[in-house]
Amino acid sequence: MNQTAEIVAPQQDQPLVQVSGLEVRFKSPDRTVHAVNGVDLTLKRGEILTILGESGSGKSVTLRTLMRLLPERRTQLKGQVSVDGRDVLAMPQRELRRFRGRTAAMIFQEPMLAFDPVFTIGQQIAETVCRHEGVSHKEGLARALELFELVRIPSARRRLANYPHELSGGMSQRAMIALALSCRPRLLLADEPTTALDATVQIQILLLLRELQRELDMSVIFVTHDMGVANEISDRIAVMYGGRIVETGKVGEIIAQPRHPYTLGLMNSRASGELKGQRLEAIPGSPPDLATLPSGCAFAPRCPYAIDTCHDSVPIAHTIEGQHWAACHRLEQTQP
Numbered sequence: 001m002n003q004t005a006e007i008v009a010p011q012q013d014q015p016l017v018q019v020s021g022l023e024v025r026f027k028s029p030d031r032t033v034h035a036v037n038g039v040d041l042t043l044k045r046g047e048i049l050t051i052l053g054e055s056g057s058g059k060s061v062t063l064r065t066l067m068r069l070l071p072e073r074r075t076q077l078k079g080q081v082s083v084d085g086r087d088v089l090a091m092p093q094r095e096l097r098r099f100r101g102r103t104a105a106m107i108f109q110e111p112m113l114a115f116d117p118v119f120t121i122g123q124q125i126a127e128t129v130c131r132h133e134g135v136s137h138k139e140g141l142a143r144a145l146e147l148f149e150l151v152r153i154p155s156a157r158r159r160l161a162n163y164p165h166e167l168s169g170g171m172s173q174r175a176m177i178a179l180a181l182s183c184r185p186r187l188l189l190a191d192e193p194t195t196a197l198d199a200t201v202q203i204q205i206l207l208l209l210r211e212l213q214r215e216l217d218m219s220v221i222f223v224t225h226d227m228g229v230a231n232e233i234s235d236r237i238a239v240m241y242g243g244r245i246v247e248t249g250k251v252g253e254i255i256a257q258p259r260h261p262y263t264l265g266l267m268n269s270r271a272s273g274e275l276k277g278q279r280l281e282a283i284p285g286s287p288p289d290l291a292t293l294p295s296g297c298a299f300a301p302r303c304p305y306a307i308d309t310c311h312d313s314v315p316i317a318h319t320i321e322g323q324h325w326a327a328c329h330r331l332e333q334t335q336p
Contacts, residue, residue, distance in 0.1 A: 014085070016187060016219045017043035017066065022079035024061050024070070024243075031291045035061040037243035038079075043187075048213060048220040050230040050251075052266070053240035056287045059223045060109075062240070063189050066221070067106055068096055084186055101132050105185040109192040111176035115164040121175050122160030125182050132183040147178035151208060170201035174208070181212065188213070190222045194229060206232050227270050231255055236323070239263045242288050242298025244314075249324030259334050260326040261303045297329070305330040 024036035036058045043049050051059045064070050066081060068088055081088040084103055091099060108114045115124060125147060126140030135143070141160065148156035151174040159167070159175075167175060173193055180188060190209065194202040210233055213220050222233055230237050231251060238248040239260060247260040258264050265283040285302040294300065300310040309329050317327045328334070 015042040016045045016084055017041070017221070018080070018082040019062075019066075020080045022062065022065065022081060023077070024058075024065055025076040027074050027076060033290045034293055035243055035290055036065070037293070039240075039243070039245055041238055041245060041248070043219050043221060045186075045219055046213075046217055048210070048222060048233055048235045050222045050224060050234040050237050051240050052224060052227065052230045052237055054225055054287050056290065057240045058243040058290075059225075059240050060191050063106070063191050063221060063223055066187075066189060067100055067104055069106075098132070101128060101183045101185065103185060104187040104189060105180040105183065106189040106191065107173075107176050107180045107193045109195055111172040112164055114176055114179070115172075117164055120161050120163055121167070122162075125160075125175075125179050128179060128182045143182065144178070147182060148175070150181070150212070151175075151178045153178070169197055170204065173197065173201075173205055177205075177209070177212070181216070184216065186218060188218050188220045190220060192223050192225070194224075195226075202229070203232070209233065227255075227266055239266070242293060243290060244298065244327070246299070246328070247324075247326040249320070249322075253321070253324040257320075257324075257336055259320055259324075259331055260299075260328050261305050261330070261334060262299045263326075264334060265302075303330075305333045 019039055019041045022036055022039040026033040026035060039062055041049070051062065053059050061070070065077065066083060066088060068091065077089055086099065086103070088099070115121065122141055122144045125144035126137055129135060129140040129143045130137060144160055145156055148159060153159050153171060153174050164172065176193070194205050197205060206229065209220070212218070224230055234251040236248065237251050237254040238245050239254070239262060240246065241262045247254065247258070247263050254263065258267050268281040269283060283302055288294065288298045294311065296311040296313050297303070297315055300306040303310065307330065315327045315329045317325045318331055319325045
């Protein structure tokens with residue numbers, strides 16, 4: 001990997017994130033896992049993009065690649081990843097440490113694993129602020145208190161002295177958001193931050209993230225497998241399967257007019273009040289083994305519309321309208 005990162009002065013009309021032809025391989029002595037297979041995506045400034053798909057589709061790997069958090073010894077990366085005009089894949093470690101936190105920050109799925117259990121929450125947030133902004137420990141603690149109040153943690157001053165295990169799940173997630181926002185990042189990456197929370201706390205966290213995104217003028221990439229969550233938080237949705245983006249568009253287009261058979265399957269498998277007493281249409285089969293992907297469309301073995309061409313060749317993207325496109329050989333069969 002190159003040891004110099006190209007820095008280009010970003011223009012306001014340029015996307016904050018540009019990913020082109022991204023491929024991620026995990027190699028071991030007995031197999032190679034093809035986790036991401038030619039992903040292209042862009043994120044505008046001030047936009048929320050949700051990457052939607054089942055577990056094992058490559059969502060979290062894509063997110064971690066944007067921060068270069070994958071184990072370098074057994075990971076092969078191809079393609080281009082640019083964040084705020086900077087080539088992430090070419091950054092040396094010193095620049096990468098500055099990039100993490102100040103330009104891009106991440107909310108992890110399990111906050112209890114993101115915090116060090118032997119230090120208080122306040123100490124950890126203050127240390128992050130001191131490291132990136134060069135302020136005193138006292139100023140770092142003051143900033144931590146501001147952040148706790150920003151994410152609406154009750155009794156904020158007292159909670160700064162709590163250890164991670166002393167907080168509830170919802171409170172831990174708010175503290176994780178405060179940590180991610182501590183250095184005012186331009187890009188926030190959220191890896192299924194509401195999965196382990198009950199429905200009431202989940203909607204509170206989603207509304208909080210949406211409000212903070214607008215207030216702080218951040219761009220957000222949100223990862224989830226829940227169509228309801230994607231509908232609540234997104235400006236645009238990118239549906240991912242088998243390490244590829246199979247459909248993308250504005251949230252209203254994807255929800256009202258899904259065109260890829262996989263997106264249709266996700267929509268039909270959602271529970272809703274109007275379906276009370278009816279059997280859900282589950283997607284048959286299981287997600288593909290990323291170490292032995294089929295030669296054609298990865299969804300073909302589970303797809304009700306599949307023909308021989310689907311098993312033989314990977315479909316290219318077809319524009320449906322505006323920014324809405326899907327990669328499928330059988331789009332004419334999925335017209336509403």
